[in-house]
Each structure stands twice: as C-alpha cells, then as structure tokens.
Amino acid sequence: MSDPLAAGPEFPQAARAALGDAQLRRNLAHVTHSIRAKRAAAVAELPDWEALREAGRAIKAETMRHLDEHLEALERSVTAAGGVVHWARDGEECNRIVGGLIAARGATEVVKAKSLTTEEIGLNEALQARGVHAWETDLAQLIVQLSGDTPSHILVPAIHRNRAQIRDLFRAELPGAGPELSDDPGALAEAARVHLRELFLRARVGISGANFAVAETGTVAVVESEGNARMCTTLPEVLITVMGIEKVIPAWHDLEVYLQLLPRSSTAERMNPYTTLWTGVDPADGPREFHLVLLDNGRSAALADEVGRQALHCIRCSACLNVCPVYERTGGHAYGSTYPGPIGAILTPLLTDLRAGATLPYASSLCGACYEVCPVKIDIPRVLVHLRGRVVREGAHGEPGERVAMSALARMFDHPRTYAAAQRLAALLTAPLRRRGRTITRLPGPLRGWTSAPGGGDAGRDLPPPQPSFREWWRRNRP
C-alpha cells in the first residue's frame, strides 16, 4: 500500500501541474479568500484572542515536554471510565488493531467520521483488504471517497470539485441518487443525508478521530458541523477512536482555550454546530464498547526534533492553508500528503523523519502569514528554515544543485570580464525566448541548480529570459 504521507510526485512537479488547472485555481481562490476574511472577523470579536493563543501554545508546549506522563494518565482515566486503550507504533499496527476489533464482532461495514489520522495511515484501504467497507459520512469525505480521490484541504476536502462535478458523481455512484438529481448544494446534501441515514441506523461499529483527549477525565472531544460525527460516536454499539498521541491535553479546563481557538480559526464561526465530548462508556447512552487507539506513526520522531516538535501542537484548523500564497495557487494535492499547506510542509517531513516531503520545506516564500494566524502560534517559517537545514545536512537531497550554482556565480562575480561575457552570451542565446514571451525552465551546466527542484528534476524555479544587461545598455547609450 502506498504511504498517504508520501503520495504522488514531489511538490515541484505536482505544483506545476496544479498551476495549469484553471478550475482548481478558481475554486481555491474563492475558498481561501472567503474563509480568510471571515476568520479575521471572528477573531477580531474576541478582545482576549492573543491571550488565548498564548495559553493554547503554552498548554501544548507543556504537554509535549511530559507527553509520556500525560498519555499514561489518559490511559488510566479512559480505562477507569470503561474504555479500552490500545497502543500502535505505526499505521500498519493501528490498522491491524482496528481490523481485529471489527472482525471479532463479525461486522463487514463501519461508519466513519472524518479523521485525518485515519487518512494518514490508509485505514480504509487496509480494512477493505480485510473485507470490511468503511463508509465515509462527512459530506466532503463521501465525495472524495466516491470519486476515488484524496482530500485537498483539511477543512473542506472536496473543494477542488464544483457542484456540477459532484452532481455527476452522485448520479453515477451514490446509491439511491437518480438522474433527476440537481446540482443545488441543498439537493446534493439531502441525497447524501438519505443515503447515510440508513447506514447510521444499521452499522454496528463506528470509527472516529479525536480533536482532543483530556488526560484528567478520559474525555474525548470531536468538533464538527454536519452531525455525522455525532451519529458515528453515538449510534453504533462499538466505537473505535484513532488518535495521534499528540492530541492529549492535560486538564478538563484546557478545553476552554481550544474550544474558543479552533472554531474561530477553522470555520470562522463563534462555535461549530456540534461538539461531542464523551467519557468512556455510559451505560444508558451511546456505544456499549469504546476503544481508543493511541497512534505514534512518527510523532515520537517529530518530538525528537527540538525546533520541529512544535508542529505537534497543531489542532488542524487549516487557517494556515487559507492564508498561504503557495497553497492558494497549488491546492492541497500538490503537497502529496494527508497534511497539505504550510503545516503539512513541516509535519510531513517531521513525521517521516525526512523520508517523505523533503522538498516541502522549500514550498514556501517564508512570508510569515501562517505564523500570524496560527491559533497555537506554531512558528512555521522558523521550522521550515530549520528543516531546510536538516534536508541539506542529512543529505535528503539527490543533488546539491543550489550550492554548485551559487559557487559558480561567486566565481563570475569575482571576474568582471567573465561576468560581462556571460551576460552577453545569455542575452544572445535567449533572444528567441523573449520574443515568444517564454520562460526558462531549465538552465544548462552548473547553473542548472537554480532551476532544478531541491530534490533534482526540472521543476524548481522558472527564470525570465535575461534582458540586455544594465552594463550593456550603459555601454551603448552613455552620452
């Protein structure tokens, strides 16, 4: 099975393809700009926003410093509340645990609430291989699943599809959706409601992720809009929750910080429609069995990076995606990982110990907008620069193109005659390109490093063809 943290081509190649997709760019511009403006308004409404951000940062930083103790406390409190805690070193082990729990109950289908963590480990595919069908129940996840696609945005995973595409998909793939189905979003949501309601009422096993898990009380929190997560966590007899080990928070009252930071940063609402907080098993209400799987899958490797560990503070709000000038143009798929955008550019290489996403720390102009909006103040630009250093030092690059190019340039700057000759030569050779308004995608010889991608290949920077140099112009035009 392919690794969802390392899916598809490297960013530079994927970004080039995405930039050529006009529909995608229109959808992205619309979504990022409208959420951006709404978020700013929702945040401006709270006079103590900065104090909340600082508390949000400090709680996460403190949690990470004693992560082992908080996880042991969480295990104790969940167990005391009637839940069962499992530990999974990697995605494969997690999928095996979840698959085993489902098989032991004889179920062949499960309903799933949206969970990036289960995306990250390819749970659906692993269950399918065991003969269990996992029904995605979030509307966007359903769209993505029916089209055999992958999510492109943390918050609105199907934002790369427009209503006509979704109507056609539902007509072809959604059980019960007829040829008369219109492309009105209300009608499309209704079709999904009818289809999923039957599943909710029949499924015996539900699967969810977790936004937060409180060590003090054993409470798991899931925030959502549609109600599908409430269905998945309330109606089936058995509930299995998969959470990354970094989602633990120490105390119940820490929720008062994150339940303010997350909705305003994510959907730009004062509060999301539904937040479900459950504590183990309640004999009179909801599932009779609750299993919590604590997943490492690279998080301990990320924790070992003293600068990078703050990436584990992320509460998956997606505000950084919506303000990022790179994301706005390339979309989520170009990042080739479950985690796109600025946070993905640091999280993916950290979770994989640089085995995947080595080009991602370069997928940024370091403009700092992501840091400004981050509700837990993750210094993404600092981690990006730090990871660029690690990528170079640890040789995750195939070719040290940029270093070679820079030293070649240094030689030329030291020898003015060579420099002038090189400029004239470049202007001469590129004249045909200028006339056709083209750009240079590949420089020859030692200069190739400038246009090549950090990992090698030809899709790094484009270069406008050089105009006649100032020196040349001065020589011709001086009085």
Next chain:
Amino acid sequence: MVEAQPPVSDGVHERAAPVSDARAEILGRIRAALADVEQDDARVEIPREYGRGGSLDRGALVELLVERIRDYAAEAEPVAVADVGRGVRDACDRLGIGRLLVAPGVPRTWWPGGAGEGDDRSLAGDDERPRAEEDDGRPAAALDAVDGVLTGCALAIAETGTVVLDGRPPCGRRALTLVPDRHICVVSAEQIVERVPEAIGALRERVLAEGAPVTFVSGSSATSDIELERVEGVHGPRRLLVLVAG
C-alpha cells in the same frame, strides 16, 4: 517488526501480546525524544490571562443568546416562564410536529400547551395539540419516525449561541436530540453563562464524577462542503428552536 497476521482473526487474541510491547516502545521513544527536557523539570506555569467570566446582567445575557443563535440561522425567542407550554405548542404547529417526544425530566408545564398533571391528551379531545409522549428509550431507528423532540439543557453560552446538553434529565440521551429532524430546547434564563470558560468550569464536576456525555449545540446541523455554500441541515436536526424562559 510486525509479523504477518491472518486477514481475519480473533480481535482479542490479535492484540494481546503486541499491545504491551507497543506501549513500552512508544513510551520509550517519547522519553528518548525528550532527552533535552530535565527529569525534574518543573511544570511550566500556563499563562491564563484570557477572560474567564462575563459581566453582562441576566437581561443582556438573554438578549445576546437569542441574537447569537439567530446568527446561525436557527430560531430563538425569549418567552415568559408561564408561557413556555404555549410557546412549545405554537412551535410544534409552525414546525409541523405531529408527534413529539419529550426528554425525561422536562417539567409538565413545558409540554405542548402546558399540560397539567393527570392530563391525558387522547381524552382531552384537543385536536390542536400535538401528540406528546415521554422518551421510552426506543431504538434509534424508531426515533427516525418521530417528528420532533422537546428537551431542556444543562446550560447555555450566550457569547457563542450554544446550548449544552449533558445526557441527563432534562436533556435526554444523545440519540434523542440527534435522530429526529426538529429539536425544541428550553433554556431557563438563569442557566445562561456569558463565556466558554464559565461553561467548561460548570461541567467539570459531572464529567469527572459521572462521566456525563456532553454535547455542545450551536445552531442546526450545517455543511459548507460544496463550493463553500452553506446548507442548513445534514445529519442532525435541520430545525433548532430555542425558547429562552425568563
């Protein structure tokens, strides 16, 4: 590291031995990763300089709650304590609720029309009233046939337009406010807090002591998944009406 497992096997057997190994290994990796953090490292004090409480009086809280719920395109209206039953009956008419299920613990005076003690709707011959009965714990599939539900709440947060349910009377079990399509929720004015930290503080004891399941409801179910266009009502109740009594 992990030996191949048969595709389908007993879940209990499958997780027996490797689990403790995984637990020890993960905790070991974490401790190794935190080598830079001193063993006796003092806990860092968390700066909590954000607002913990509100300053509005009761009248202002009612006003703010109603305004904020309406912002979500849900319905909210203030109502005099004596008029709750009438308000519920009017709401049933307006929302087209013929069969209403009522959470245990909801005062009789809140029932449609403010049914008094011993009142039996089938004998009353009052056709204007919806047929109301107390939740009997029927299966979720049967809840799907119910038109609407009537509940109270644990508390409400004015600033965010949120009603909080705790799975106990008079909120009802979670499925009750999830499966039926219309939810009428009565909030008493004295249950309203202004800010989120006040609500979290008030809920702590019942979560810690009883493991009460808590649900925050802020407006009706919604999605913006298709071209970011908001659609009210996907899986939860499509209509939410909050009556604020005070």
